[in-house]
Amino acid sequence: MSSTCRAVVWKGKGHLEVVERQIPKPDPKMVLLKVRAAGICGTDLHILSGTHPHAHPPLVPGHEFAGEVYKIGKGVDKKLIGARVGSDSYVGCGECMYCRSKKTQLCEKGTRELGVNIDGGWTEYLTVPVENLYLIPENVDFTDVGAGCILNCPMAAVESVKINPSDMVVIIGDGPSSLVMIQLARLKGASKVIIAGHRERRLSLALEFGADHVINTYENDLIEFISELGSAPQVVIDAVGKAETVGMALTIAEREGRVHLFGLPEGPLNNISMDILLWKEITLTGSTGAPGLWPPVMELLSRGYLKVAPIISHRFRIEEAPKAIEFINDNPKQVIKAIFEMQ
Ligand SMILES: [Zn+2]
Ligand SMILES: [Zn+2]
Numbered sequence: 001m002s003s004t005c006r007a008v009v010w011k012g013k014g015h016l017e018v019v020e021r022q023i024p025k026p027d028p029k030m031v032l033l034k035v036r037a038a039g040i041c042g043t044d045l046h047i048l049s050g051t052h053p054h055a056h057p058p059l060v061p062g063h064e065f066a067g068e069v070y071k072i073g074k075g076v077d078k079k080l081i082g083a084r085v086g087s088d089s090y091v092g093c094g095e096c097m098y099c100r101s102k103k104t105q106l107c108e109k110g111t112r113e114l115g116v117n118i119d120g121g122w123t124e125y126l127t128v129p130v131e132n133l134y135l136i137p138e139n140v141d142f143t144d145v146g147a148g149c150i151l152n153c154p155m156a157a158v159e160s161v162k163i164n165p166s167d168m169v170v171i172i173g174d175g176p177s178s179l180v181m182i183q184l185a186r187l188k189g190a191s192k193v194i195i196a197g198h199r200e201r202r203l204s205l206a207l208e209f210g211a212d213h214v215i216n217t218y219e220n221d222l223i224e225f226i227s228e229l230g231s232a233p234q235v236v237i238d239a240v241g242k243a244e245t246v247g248m249a250l251t252i253a254e255r256e257g258r259v260h261l262f263g264l265p266e267g268p269l270n271n272i273s274m275d276i277l278l279w280k281e282i283t284l285t286g287s288t289g290a291p292g293l294w295p296p297v298m299e300l301l302s303r304g305y306l307k308v309a310p311i312i313s314h315r316f317r318i319e320e321a322p323k324a325i326e327f328i329n330d331n332p333k334q335v336i337k338a339i340f341e342m343q
Helices: 042-050 142-146 150-161 177-189 200-208 222-229 242-253 275-279 291-302 319-329
Strands: 004-012 013-022 030-040 064-072 085-087 125-129 133-135 170-172 190-199 215-216 235-238 256-259 283-286 313-318 337-341
Touching: 004 283, 004 319, 013 030, 030 085, 030 142, 030 319, 042 064, 042 319, 085 142, 125 235, 133 235, 133 337, 142 200, 142 291, 142 337, 150 177, 170 177, 170 222, 177 190, 177 235, 190 200, 190 222, 200 215, 215 222, 222 242, 235 242, 242 256, 242 275, 319 337
Parallel strands: 170 190, 170 235, 190 215, 235 256, 256 283, 313 337
Antiparallel strands: 004 013, 030 064, 030 125, 030 337, 064 085, 085 133
């Protein structure tokens, strides 16, 4: 085995380079992972454009990745060598009450995230804490798991907003996570699932995944559509993260409805009529990561209840990273979810 490997390094706004670097050695309670697939996420595009508040160059991006355990540090079970694993991206202090209950995304010592403010998975080898790992079932592809946070984060949203059988669910935004949420809402027994977005390729996939209605917001008005429907949704998930869409979610929600904030806002969400919360007695929730939800997600993938492969529209090799990112930025209609695949 060579002592070096390739890694993608972000060196500042619009500047991405593929470099050769030393393969790291795993510290105690860490493992060396041979990466087989790494997702390219909307969050990464924020980082590369310099608009992510927690990311500073130089950085190896990649908070979504899966691979094989290649070496182990002291204190790690030898049986893990060769295991097919995915890794959560949040690195917690391990001591606060959030870390002890698998909610490292809320760590009291501050958020440390692989690929965001510590070097991540856009590389052939990296070391990660053993407690971040989860096992991948034999019949699940590395590529599907490499799709990353479009798997566990939508599940966190769906669990947090508590979808009951017979609920009407509206999802605002047509990102890849929304396409997973549709499937999860269906599994929860939602009576009707409606998605609003504007990218045709994603909206037709939404129909394949069981959405009852897709609303192209460039052509139709979601508020008008709901009022013509004659009944309002019990659950609305905002997967965009703009004041306008959150306001829309509160407007269309049924009395005593549940509204969930999932889309990443670029800053404070201002000018929303929050009085609606009171008048309609709405419950508002939010979620970010979900390290504890990987095992149930793996179970759903393994049993075929959750489909990810159709969402992965583009696969790239790590050495073509700069061109891949350029392509993704230039083709937002074509690309749904892209990933890097490694040998
Ligand atoms: Zn902590
Ligand atoms: Zn992500």
